[in-house]
Structures are given as C-alpha cells and as structure tokens.
Amino acid sequence: MRRKFVIGMILFSLSLLVLSGCSTPEATAEPTEAPPEAPIEESGGLSDEPVTLTFWWEGAAVGNLEVFQKSFDRFMEMHPNVTIETVAIPFEDMLRTFPLALDAGTGPDISMSLPLESTTYPAAQAGHLLELTAIGEERGWWDKYDMKAIEFDNRALDGIYGVPYEWTAVGVFYNTEVFSDLGLEPPDTLEEFEAIMETIKQAGITPVSVGGKDGWPLVHVWQQLVFTNVEYDTLRALEDRDPTQSYENEGLIEAANKVVEWFEAGYLDPNLLSTGFTDANDLFINGGTAMNIGGTWVQQDFRNAPFEVRFFPVPPMRTDIPLHLGGFNPANDIVIVKESPNVDWAIELMDFLLSEENMTLWWENGFLVPYTFDEIPPGKDQLQADLYTTMQANGPGHFITVAAPETNQLIWANMQEIVAQTKSPEEAFAEVQELYISEVSP
Numbered sequence: 001m002r003r004k005f006v007i008g009m010i011l012f013s014l015s016l017l018v019l020s021g022c023s024t025p026e027a028t029a030e031p032t033e034a035p036p037e038a039p040i041e042e043s044g045g046l047s048d049e050p051v052t053l054t055f056w057w058e059g060a061a062v063g064n065l066e067v068f069q070k071s072f073d074r075f076m077e078m079h080p081n082v083t084i085e086t087v088a089i090p091f092e093d094m095l096r097t098f099p100l101a102l103d104a105g106t107g108p109d110i111s112m113s114l115p116l117e118s119t120t121y122p123a124a125q126a127g128h129l130l131e132l133t134a135i136g137e138e139r140g141w142w143d144k145y146d147m148k149a150i151e152f153d154n155r156a157l158d159g160i161y162g163v164p165y166e167w168t169a170v171g172v173f174y175n176t177e178v179f180s181d182l183g184l185e186p187p188d189t190l191e192e193f194e195a196i197m198e199t200i201k202q203a204g205i206t207p208v209s210v211g212g213k214d215g216w217p218l219v220h221v222w223q224q225l226v227f228t229n230v231e232y233d234t235l236r237a238l239e240d241r242d243p244t245q246s247y248e249n250e251g252l253i254e255a256a257n258k259v260v261e262w263f264e265a266g267y268l269d270p271n272l273l274s275t276g277f278t279d280a281n282d283l284f285i286n287g288g289t290a291m292n293i294g295g296t297w298v299q300q301d302f303r304n305a306p307f308e309v310r311f312f313p314v315p316p317m318r319t320d321i322p323l324h325l326g327g328f329n330p331a332n333d334i335v336i337v338k339e340s341p342n343v344d345w346a347i348e349l350m351d352f353l354l355s356e357e358n359m360t361l362w363w364e365n366g367f368l369v370p371y372t373f374d375e376i377p378p379g380k381d382q383l384q385a386d387l388y389t390t391m392q393a394n395g396p397g398h399f400i401t402v403a404a405p406e407t408n409q410l411i412w413a414n415m416q417e418i419v420a421q422t423k424s425p426e427e428a429f430a431e432v433q434e435l436y437i438s439e440v441s442p
Helices: 011-020 062-078 091-104 120-125 133-139 147-154 176-181 190-202 216-226 232-239 250-264 277-285 296-302 343-353 356-364 382-393 405-420 425-440
Strands: 004-007 051-058 082-089 110-113 170-175 206-209 289-295 309-312 333-336
Touching: 051 062, 051 091, 051 343, 062 082, 062 296, 062 343, 062 356, 082 091, 082 343, 091 120, 110 343, 120 333, 170 176, 170 216, 170 296, 190 206, 190 289, 206 277, 216 250, 216 277, 216 289, 216 405, 250 405, 250 425, 277 289, 277 296, 289 296, 296 309, 296 382, 309 382, 333 343, 343 356, 405 425
Parallel strands: 004 082, 051 082, 051 110, 206 289
Antiparallel strands: 110 333, 170 289, 170 309
8 A cells, every 4th residue: 555644643652763863764763975965947857766755743633634535636647656653642742752763863854843833843943943044945835835934933943944725713612503502693792701710510411621641732722811811022022032021920820810710610621631632622622512622623523513614813801902812823844854764755746736726725635725726715614714814813922831931841841731720820930930031141
C-alpha cells in the first residue's frame, strides 16, 4: 500500500531514536552532504526514483489531518514515485520531540511546526529550517498569500521559515439543538453568556466541556477572558517577550478568578481536571455538554457531531477596550527541514500546498486560509461563516502562553492548581512572573 499513515503513539521508541541518533527504515537518515540551498527551478529536474517524504503533524486535531491527507493524496497522484508518510505526535510531545529530533538528525523532511517560541523560532535559530523567502519569490508563493500571516509568525526571525496554513481563532462552539430547545441565542454580553450557562445547567446539561487534564485547553478558557480584560498592547508585549511586562497583571488575575467562579457555579465540566483534550471534544460531540471553548483546529472534528455546530466569541469582561479575539492569529506553520536529503521534493510539496488548487481544497473543507482568491470559492457551511464573521468583527489576538516555553508550561500547571484551589491566582502568577523574567532576561 503506497500511502503509509503512521499515528505517532510510538513516542517512547521515537525518543530513544532521537537521543541515540539512530533511525528507523522509514525515518529520515542523517545526510552525508549538505542539502541544496537553492530552489529547484523546474519539477522536471526532480528524480523519478522512489522517494518517501516524512511529514510530522502536531496531532491534536484529527479532522484537520484528514484534510491534509487529501492534499497529500492529490500530490502522490501527480507524482507516483513519491510516498508521503505522516507521523501524528501529541501536542506536548511535539514540543519536546521536534527539537531533539532535529538536533539528532532524525527529524522529518517537512513538518507542521508550532509558531514563534514553541518550535519554529528555536529550530530556525539553530539552523535546522530552510529559509523560504527567495524560493517563495521565485515560485510565486507570496503573490497571493496573505503576508500579514507570514509576517506575524516570522516577526522574530530574519526571514521566512514558517508558512501558517490558516487563520485560527478560539471561542465558543455550541450545540444548536440544545440552544433551540431552550430558546437561547448567542450572547452579546458576559452577563447574557452567564445566564445562558445557568439556563443550560438548570436543564440538567453541563454547559461547557474543557480538557483541563492537558492544561492548555483550560488556559484557552482563561485566555478568552484575558483578551477582553487586558489592553492589547500589553498582551502583544508579553508574547513578544518584553521583560518590562508582568504576568502579575490585575486583568490576568481577574480572568483567572472568573474561571474559578464558573467552575464553582457548575458551568464547566466538574471532571475537567481529569478530562483530556480529546475526551472533552468527544463529550461535546456526543451531546454530553452544550458548548466547548476551543480553537478552530477542532472544527473539522465538530462537523462530525450528530447536530449542527455553530460558533460565537466569548463576550467581553470589559467594554471600554477594543474587541480582540484571543487566539485569532495565524495557525501552526509548515516548515522544511534544511538537513533533509529530500529537500527538493519537500519544496515541491510546499509548492503544491501553497497553490490555488490546494488553497481552494482547504477553503472548501472549512480552513480559513490566508490566501487572496480572485473570486472566493463557496464556503463549507454556516460554521465557517460564523468563524469568518467573528474574525471580521474582532481585531487579531495572540496566544500569550507561547511567549516563553517554560513559562508556557508553568501557566498550564498553575491554571490547573488555581481551579483546584491549591494555589491562589496571585500566588500562581507571581511564580509565572518570576520564571518569565528568568527566561526573557537571563
């Protein structure tokens, strides 16, 4: 079977391979000579010999990977000598495994990469990623691509190393059947949102599912409130690692207290600290909750629910600051590993992924691609329209928890402790600030 679809629950053995510098037959071998730096001018110059391209995927969103697989299948039809092998790796393991694999020479040929400080920035700084500016200019990649997305994800780098494949946003996905049965409409104010959650709870349904066991989905609930309670410039400075900024910010602490308030009121899944990301999504899909606060990367999975899913933003805590949507920014990057022995074919695959043919495929499958169409193709459904409308009404936001990797991990853990009430928000964010300063001002 030409297509190999490898789900990366092989992380223990993969970690051993990374640390030992060995490789499996399917893994990328260490190169014996430097890969070509210049772009391949014509696909006719590519070898017809069989080649396997390894693509690593941050494996939280299975539905999105299925859309990528459609692209890979199309590319393999166009190039019968090419096999694309996909390895899906859970989010936390990707943060750890990707840099280790690149350092050991056992990484992929082309990969999804978490933006900015998570993986793209350190991998580029370490010299492991192919700089794409000239290649993209020659091949016309930047002619129709939304350069705001490119600049956002590469702003800390001298050049273009990662290409974000879609705009993302975080907000509230909701079960339209529950809302219809209870006579509910999407809220405009935080008071209305809390009244909706109370009505749903009184109907015997858990209002919101949260994968708090994994940490970062719980942080998304907090961060949506943060973006309506803290000035944008402050949040942008935190994400840009400004040492003059502080996580001991009253607005951040107020947002954390609001999460605790919701948890104690029964608005959030009472088992959220023992419920993982996937289980929380399944709970919503299976009708166990009326809403899920999550990101657009789960929209493909939510389309498999037996009811129509729609979307609205978390209403603001403060109405005196401009509306910004937490997490409304470019999604994960696609990067090419510079040391790959198949770098020419990786460039060719990137060329196809950024083509109008593929951008149309992604748009029609619900991705909010940062691409300028001469004529916008038909969208997928009302959920995509909700997301697009929400983005138009809100300014772009950030994932402030990608500011510094160790700080990021501590925020995840401390939000769990805040909800469990083993730490106060004041104690938790004092710890976060101390670590943040040590990371950004060593």
